[in-house]
Amino acid sequence: xxxxxxxxxxxxxxxxxxxxxxxxxxxxxxxxxxxxxxxxxxxxxxxxxxxxxxxxxxxxxxxxxxxxxxxxxxxxxxxxxxxxxxxxxxxxxxxxxxxx
Numbered sequence: 507x508x509x510x511x512x513x514x515x516x517x518x519x520x521x522x523x524x525x526x527x528x529x530x531x532x533x534x535x536x537x538x539x540x541x542x543x544x545x546x547x548x549x550x551x552x553x554x555x556x557x558x559x560x561x562x563x564x565x566x567x568x569x570x571x572x573x574x575x576x577x578x579x580x581x582x583x584x585x586x587x588x589x590x591x592x593x594x595x596x597x598x599x600x601x602x603x604x605x606x
Contacts, residue, residue: 510554512547519543 508514523539592600 509550515547515550516543519546 507518509518520539520543523542527536527539
């Protein structure tokens with residue numbers, strides 16, 4: 507059963523409300539069922555819209571976060587002086603060579 511389709515949701519809910527109609531009675535059963543189905547559909551549609559918006563916002567924020575991380579990595583790589591790549595031993599050797 508696909509709950510994304512309105513017809514499938516209504517059929518499912520109608521099946522579940524059959525027992526409720528027996529308890530409530532025929533006078534209130536049908537109008538009550540229609541109202542409940544209507545409200546549930548409105549609630550489900552609203553929930554689906556909210557979830558779609560939240561996932562869209564989450565994807566947008568993730569893209570921004572990745573871009574910022576890439577920018578930070580790019581900037582930090584550019585700022586590292588070439589001497590930082592040398593070990594302390596290499597730095598000492600370089601100083602000794604410069605003193606000659």
